[in-house]
Amino acid sequence: MSRESDAEPTPHDEPLPGTLPEALRAELIAFRRDLHMHPELGNQEFRTTAAIKARLEKAGLEPRVLATGTGLICDVGTRDDSTPPVLALRADIDALPIPDTKTGVPYRSTVPDRAHACGHDIHTTSVLGAGLVLAGLDRQGLLPNPVRLIFQPAEEVLPGGAPDTILSGALEGVGRIIGVHCDPRVDVGRIGLRVGAITSACDRLEVSLDGPGGHTARPHLTTDLVTAAAKVATEVPALLARRIDARSGLAVTWGRLESGHACNVIPQHAELSGTVRCLDLAAWREAPDLVHAAIDEVAGMHGAKTAIDYVRGVPPVVNDAAVIDLLTTAMTARRGSYAIEDTEQSLGGEDFSWYLEHVPGAMARLGVRTPGDTARLDLHRGDFDADEEAITVAVELFTASALLDRNHP
Numbered sequence: 001m002s003r004e005s006d007a008e009p010t011p012h013d014e015p016l017p018g019t020l021p022e023a024l025r026a027e028l029i030a031f032r033r034d035l036h037m038h039p040e041l042g043n044q045e046f047r048t049t050a051a052i053k054a055r056l057e058k059a060g061l062e063p064r065v066l067a068t069g070t071g072l073i074c075d076v077g078t079r080d081d082s083t084p085p086v087l088a089l090r091a092d093i094d095a096l097p098i099p100d101t102k103t104g105v106p107y108r109s110t111v112p113d114r115a116h117a118c119g120h121d122i123h124t125t126s127v128l129g130a131g132l133v134l135a136g137l138d139r140q141g142l143l144p145n146p147v148r149l150i151f152q153p154a155e156e157v158l159p160g161g162a163p164d165t166i167l168s169g170a171l172e173g174v175g176r177i178i179g180v181h182c183d184p185r186v187d188v189g190r191i192g193l194r195v196g197a198i199t200s201a202c203d204r205l206e207v208s209l210d211g212p213g214g215h216t217a218r219p220h221l222t223t224d225l226v227t228a229a230a231k232v233a234t235e236v237p238a239l240l241a242r243r244i245d246a247r248s249g250l251a252v253t254w255g256r257l258e259s260g261h262a263c264n265v266i267p268q269h270a271e272l273s274g275t276v277r278c279l280d281l282a283a284w285r286e287a288p289d290l291v292h293a294a295i296d297e298v299a300g301m302h303g304a305k306t307a308i309d310y311v312r313g314v315p316p317v318v319n320d321a322a323v324i325d326l327l328t329t330a331m332t333a334r335r336g337s338y339a340i341e342d343t344e345q346s347l348g349g350e351d352f353s354w355y356l357e358h359v360p361g362a363m364a365r366l367g368v369r370t371p372g373d374t375a376r377l378d379l380h381r382g383d384f385d386a387d388e389e390a391i392t393v394a395v396e397l398f399t400a401s402a403l404l405d406r407n408h409p
Helices: 022-037 046-058 120-139 162-167 225-240 281-301 321-335 351-357 389-407
Strands: 072-076 086-092 147-152 174-187 191-193 201-210 251-259 269-278 305-314 340-342 361-369
Touching: 022 046, 022 120, 022 389, 046 072, 046 120, 046 147, 072 120, 086 120, 086 351, 086 389, 120 147, 120 174, 120 361, 120 389, 147 162, 162 351, 174 191, 174 321, 174 351, 174 389, 191 321, 201 225, 201 281, 225 251, 225 269, 225 281, 269 281, 281 305, 305 351, 321 340, 321 361, 321 389, 351 361, 361 389
Parallel strands: 086 147, 086 174, 174 361, 191 340
Antiparallel strands: 072 147, 191 361, 201 269, 201 305, 251 269
């Protein structure tokens, strides 16, 4: 649904400066394809970091590589003691450990079992392009306030690379932060916006069950771990649904259950792995205690001893209303309010949320689907690809946001 009735008009009579020149657009597409061909996993993005750093330095900027060795921060414009808190533009730079299965494109991954299947190459190229455009505006005296570029590693590695990036000083002097995430359900040229939670919390859960095994002819002399594991898998999610407000959307979903090696032997060990996802921030804070108690209760009924490894992931991304208003105004100024649509909260996790624990911000869904395409490609699939016009759209959104930021409280 269009947000036309809610959108503020641009305060400028003339079009905003900072549109993407055709030569730079072509360069950015080539840059994206190079990243796509050379994907790197979280905290291993050395080539990617070097490529970003070299291009920013070529533009006369001074990027700083993070203390972790990959990822970097770069300011556009000059800051001093009188500078108000700046706007930060964030991109994630890592890839996924899956094979690239696309055919018929010249930029398919050259690295076995590695692929930019979540669009981080688009995110990275878009923030780079915005930085280069804003640097040009700064040289002309047209950039009202400095802007921080954040190229963050390891988004795909729980609890994400954002905490280390923050420790490296990424948010020092930052007043608000924005980012985009590719959405293959939205046509290129459009963005999806939402006030409040736009993603969900996501944690990882590893459970071990132990007890004396034995012969399947005498289960009464054993701890039947296969049954215990099955009960944990089925009853823990149901039990949690009765111990927390259903509106929180707390869900335990198992991805792995292993136990035993022979049909007539009751094993002594069983393992389950899964995720805990939650729509609500307050419920997410309660989740570890609730999940531990439910697992212990169900396993205890069957005499199984438990060892639980609850790995904290990321909280929900909760978009600030004022920052969504900024993005709405920026996109309206560039492409009109018809280019904005409402979007729903997803059950996916995003470590952009850690920044929002410190400063207000918002993430927009960036349309990457070619209009009329019926392939229904999704994220985290080996055949995922994006319409590269999305880079231009994201650059326009970022640059307009930077130019209009001072007009929004």
